[in-house]
Amino acid sequence: MAGTGEPPYLRIAAEIRRRIADGRLKPGDRVPSTRRIAQEWGVALATATKVLTRLRQEGLVEARPRVGTVVAPPASAAPVTPSATSATPAVIPSATPSVTSAGGPQRPAGQPDAEMSRDRVVRAAIELADAEGLDALSMRGVAARLGVATMTTYRYVASKDELVLLMADAAFGELGYPEEPPAGWRARAERAARTLWAVHRRHPWLAQLNSLFRPLPLPNLLAHGEQLLATLEDLGFDVTAMMDLQVVIYSHIQGLAAHLEREVLAEAATGLSEEQWMEQQGPALGSIAATGRYPAFARVMAGLERDGYDLDLDRLFELGLRTLLDGLAALAAETGLHPPS
Known part of the structure; x- marks a missing residue:
């Protein structure tokens, strides 16, 4: 060593x-x-x-x-x-930096930060959160990823809280919508939900950020909500129903997406893959099933042991979306609103 x-x-x-x-x-x-x-x-x-x-x-x-x-x-x-192993890290993308007394890299005196920008800081932060999770995000970590001193990042972003908001808005804005919507309310709703799911699939940490009680004022997040709200409005729902139904659809997406990030963190914390963890928990779950107190659970466990089960979040997303939209169509019909098409 x-x-x-x-x-x-x-x-x-x-x-x-x-x-x-x-x-x-x-x-x-x-x-x-x-x-x-x-x-x-x-x-x-x-x-x-x-x-x-x-x-x-x-x-x-x-x-x-x-x-x-x-x-x-x-x-x-x-x-x-x-x-x-003892050389100084190279600056991205140019010359080798000197090192400050605090241990952070900085550009040689007189060299401009011409290639640095707020967008570069935000992009580096998104890449870090994508790879390591939001808990690993820090201004120091972003600076290290960029090969600059920590204080350099503060020239472009005032705080970590501001950085997270910028990251979220940029991530939600990566996928947009054509001006011409597809025909039919259901196709429009499916497109909006699948686009939002795809964004969360790209960036699992997004599911941690937005609280239903404290929604983030992000233009690019509202762009997705606008698609759903406009669809619900066309169906004739009142504003309260529109908000309720939008929250239900968004919660389906966010709820599933939260498990993407949790699994990354759990594997990092335990060192066990999903399969390894289930193997360890198998005896305990079998003991619970054997008590006879939970007969439906015991029957499911027996069936899964025979047939296996693949926890596929994409499949569950589509199942949930189809169920929600079927229910939405039934609700619209029951209340005499715009007939589903």
């Missing part, structure tokens, strides 16, 4: 680099998340973020949404020399 005088993030990066070099971590394998690094080596999340940033800058790892940080294909990896 590198000398004890090195910063902790360089020593940890060297250890992960060795695991890649000797084949313990192969291309496509997940490397330890920031949370796992913090737990395994007893360092702060900010230090763990610098580890992954360093390895990413070397081309050894890459972030994949909803998967995490994985070992990069060999073709994209840069050669690593023995001295590379």
Whole structure:
């Protein structure tokens, strides 16, 4: 291992680099998340973020949404020399920076931040949240990802809270709608719901942000709501019913999407995949079923043991959407509103 005088993030990066070099971590394998690094080596999340940033800058790892940080294909990896473990991280995308006394990288004196912008800061933050979860987000971590001093990010975003709002608005704005809507209320409702689901699939951390009681004033989020509200209005529902039904449809999407982020965090915290966790819990669930107190549960467990079960959130989204829209059509018909088409 590198000398004890090195910063902790360089020593940890060297250890992960060795695991890649000797084949313990192969291309496509997940490397330890920031949370796992913090737990395994007893360092702060900010230090763990610098580890992954360093390895990413070397081309050894890459972030994949909803998967995490994985070992990069060999073709994209840069050669690593023995001295590379103690070199200063390279600035993205230009020259090697000096290091401040606080340990953060900064550009050499006189070099402008011409390529820096609010959009770059927001994009880097979204990539970090996509790969590591919203809990791993910090201004220091975003700065490390960009290869700049932490204070540099504050020139473009005043606080982490402001950054999260900018991230959310940018993410919700990635998928829009053509000016000409599809024919029929159901097709319009399906398009709006599926678009919003696709956004949450891209960015699972979004499900953590928006409370029904405290909705975020984000223009790009309202663009999705506008699609649903306009559809419900065309059906003839009053404003209270419009809001209620929009909340029900949005909650279906948000409720499922919340489990995408939770599973990423649970796997990072426990080190167990979904299958491994179920294997561990199997005996306990079997014991509960064997008590006879829950006969329907016991029958379901027996059937699943025989036939298996695939928890597919995309399938559940479509099932829930179809059920909700069938109910919406029935409700419109019962109340004598605009006949469904």
